[in-house]
Amino acid sequence: MMQCIVIEDQPPAQRVLKKYINDIGSLELKATFADALSAVDYLKTEKIDLIFLDIHLPKISGLEFLKVIKHEPNVILTTAFSEYALESYDFGVVDYLLKPFSFERFVQAVNKVQRLESDFKQERTLAEKNPLSNVIFIKSGYEHIKIEVGDICYIRSDSDYTEIHTKDQRHLSQETLRYWQVYLDPQKFSRIHKSYILNITKIYKINANQVILKNNETLPIGRAFKEEFMKLVIKE
Template sequence: MKCIIIEDQPPAQRILKKYIEDIGSLELKATFSDAIQAIDYLKLELIDLIFLDIHLPKMSGMDLLKTSANLPPVILTTAFTDYALESYEFNVVDYLLKPFSFQRFVKAVSKVSLPDLAGQKTTVPPKQTLSTREIFIKSGYEHIKVAVDDIIYIKSDADYTELFTPGRKLLSSEPLRNWLNTLDGNQFVRVHKSYIVNSAKITKVAGNQLYLGDALVIPLGRAFRDEFSNKFLS
């Protein structure tokens, strides 16, 4: 999903850039300090999502919404609550009140759905059986195919989960229990209240720590130690 930032404050720009980088389905194409520059850009480029501040130089975010037709979906990012009700008259996706957490940011992005291509409804890939050795992971509005054996571990973080593969992290709104039901229990095992690991990636067990490779260490929770030991160490 191609996105742009319209925000005049560098600290707020940095936070948005970091959050966007942490979501695999978002691609930041440009950042603008004022809305007029962004309007010129939008005349030339196709964008899927705008992160828009309200208090901007030259033209406010609300003025942009009022005067520009056919804007891509907009998520407002502001420190002011005054415009919340008015903004929804322009069908904004969400209204993020600064400072907002990464979890709140993820929730807002998950509301974005792109227009159906050629008037056709988007078909969500069906859940596949594990025999295919591939699954679709819903990250944002996308369904990304991932080889099961490439999943190293899965971490629960508040309202979402992070799936780690070599060189890539995917963010999913599915809870940890979903992956316990989806993945092969003989290969993927819960070792902590916040972690599921691919047992094929474990290289060493030392006390209450699991090593996945030489440097990556995952805690082995006390509540899960006996079941893990009986299954893999006996």
């Protein structure tokens, strides 16, 4: 059973979410908060699988909340405002429920989270069975292509597969970005965006929200990943 919290300041919306959570059966509601700052303190000591998060909240907004939390819980946004949808996905949210939403739409969003969690557990198991190596093998048709890990510049997520970019080549992999995040050395490979993992040894310079690589390619830095990324590359 997935443990979840609700961050919502409107009592009617709280009641709807509580009923839906109770009706779905696979979720356990651990706490409800009327403001995001209280939830920040709660998450410092409690491990939660899923957050139902409103955007317009007192004290700090839902998007500001996503900037300050230290781990990456699954987040489903629940809001009456559609204009934040594109911006929200920069924080890696799983789904965006536009109020008022039906129970059927709610179930679809929760099922999406459950599929992601199931895939991630399988990927972690596979990665843990394969200790860190200097090479990886990517299946291409009936062949397996050998790639030196040190040659990887970055990995980009593209729908149902990932692209592994070296200096001169691009290879497609059926593994997900979360798999590579677990498999590769976290001291050398950093998640910088919901769609990118970067080999930090390939960095030429860092701008406000971009990384310029030694081969002059430019990659975006997602706001939800920037703090941890900067801690890794700028060690005092």
